[in-house]
Amino acid sequence: MALHWRIMIAMALGVIWAIASNYLGWNDFTKAWIGPFGTIFINSLKFIAIPLILFGIIGGVASLENIGSLGKMGGKTLFTYLVTTVISVSLGLVLVNLFNPGKTDDEAMARQNRLEYEMWATENKVEVKDNKNLMASATPEEISRIKSVMVSDTASADYKDVVAKKSAAEKKMGGPLQPLVDMVPTNLFKAFSEGEMLQVIFFAIFFGVVLAFLPNEKVGVVINFVNGMNEAFVKMVDIIMIASPYFIFCLMAGVLAKMANTPDEMFEIFYSLGKYALVVLLGLILLIFGFYPLLLRLFGAKVGYREFFNAMSPAQFLAFSTASSAATLPVTIECVEDTLKVPQRVTRFVLPIGATVNMDGTSLYQSVAVIYLAQVFGVDLDFQQQLGIVATATLASIGSAAVPSAGLIMLMIVLESVGLNSFWVVLIYPIDPLLDRFRTVANVTSDATVSTIIAKTDKG
Known part of the structure; x- marks a missing residue:
């Protein structure tokens, strides 16, 4: 059976187990004895992500015969990611203004x-x-x-944890050039240990360029070591993915068991905020199944509709399971390289950048959520104010970490930037873990689409 079918079955069984354990009173058992294996799975993928990016980019850049092509590829990559992000935010604004999910007749x-x-x-x-x-x-x-x-900061412990993370994110925000400052590591080993993806990418590109400039007789051993390490980590991903359906079953069962302690709570989570969730899901579906295939066609990428989604389905299901672009990155690279046949020199450069700065699903979600919350509280935002949301949500998505619920933290910053109460996110907090999984699928699909387009247009 194909891997994506096994993953889908595992996810369904995980949901069934969580619902059954709610009814039978096994929630504590599920959280204590099943859920941890899902955490082990995510941790395994995360610790592979950094070295895979490091050795992949160094090896790819060092192998370039024309270093000038690197700058062109980087420019095209960032521009394409920016375009898809702006379109995602705009689509979200159109849908939320069309359906008005936050308005009430009461x-x-x-x-x-x-x-x-x-x-x-x-x-x-x-x-x-x-x-x-x-x-x-x-x-x-x-x-x-x-x-x-009144909605205030006297919320749940989980919500206060999000607020604390938001404060930490705000402290990192400086002037207009702060992203460039943050890109250069002050301590390389600290960047590795804390998962500062942009800093790792900066170092890997710089190191790869230096290797490309030096004669092969001096650095050939280093390049061989880098390529060998890269192959080793790719093989580790292969081994982990063999057992992934079992881990994903544990992950889904554990996550749902933590979300609700009783059947009533579980069904309330899926029932409340229904109109808002449906608008977000409609936007993400239009992105994944409409916009990205259309983009591939426009750029002449010779990838069929069914071929593309068959190739990406393991990464998409894994993205849904983990709700993390970073944790899914090793599998995304494998799917794009092995099945879509995108050259390694493109995937190892474009996909890590995408997992860091390209958050189309998060951008769409932020634009819908801001207008939805404004509608709930009777605030009419004019066209100019909504254009400000486009700009702020685009920049916020670039700064959003590739980890679960990072979009919620950045949403608070977007709300404050347009003069609304950031603590309103407590209203959508219960359903955010579910929507986070869907928007991660959109993020991963967008990364794969852009890398395919870059490979098609790249002449290097």
Whole structure:
């Protein structure tokens, strides 16, 4: 049986096990004895990702006969990633404005949410985004009641952990050239240990260029060592993927067991925020099954529709299981190289950059989420303000780490940038783990699409 079918069956069995363990009261057993194997699986892929990127890029760059082609490839890669990101954000804005998932027919609820927004804006000295002023007609009893239920930082422990990560992300944000500063490591071993992907990529490209300039009789041993190490880590991925269906079963069962302790909670997670989730999913489906195949056709890539998705299905299912572009990267590289036949010199350069800076699914999700939350609280954002969301979400997606729920952290920053309450993300927090998996699939599919296009257009 093909690997992607085995992975799909394992995911389905994991969901069935989680639902059954909820009903039978086995949740603690699932979390203690099954879930950890899923964590082991993700950790195994993550520790392979950094050395695979390091040796792959060094070997690929060092083998280039024309170093000038590297700059052209890099420019085309970044430009293509930027275009797909802007289109993703724009698609999200079109869909959320078309379906209005955050608007409600319950006038009392709409009034309460709007008053909550105006009270938050007044307390935090933030300009109200439109000309409405319900505070003028609010009674003291109404204001007192709304204050008692306002969304604030008194949320769950998990949510506070996200807030702490957001604060850490904000500290790293500096001036307009801060991304360039962050790209150059101050300590190479620290960059490796903390998984600073851009810094690893910078070092690998620099080291590979130096090897390419030196005569082969002096650095031939080093290049052979790099290529040998690269083959060894690729083989490690092959071995891990043989057992991946069993690990993915454990991963899905463990994740769902942590999300809900009772059957009612589990079904509430999938039922609540339904309209919002459907708009996000519709956008991601249009990206994955519409936009990316169309892009391949426009650039003349000779990859059939079915051929492309058959090739990428193991990486896509793994992306859904792990919710991490970084953890999926070794398998993405293998799928694109072995099945789509994209040259190694392209995949080892384009895909690691994509896993770091190209987050189409995250960008679409952020644009939908911001407008959805604005609609819930009765805030009407005009066209110019929504264009600002396009710019901010694009930049935020570039800075978003390739790890689970990183998009939620960046969403808080996007909300603040347009003058909205960042703590509103607590409303969509329960469904975020599920949507995170779907948007990771879009991210991985986008990376594969761009690498195929770069290979088609590259003359090096």
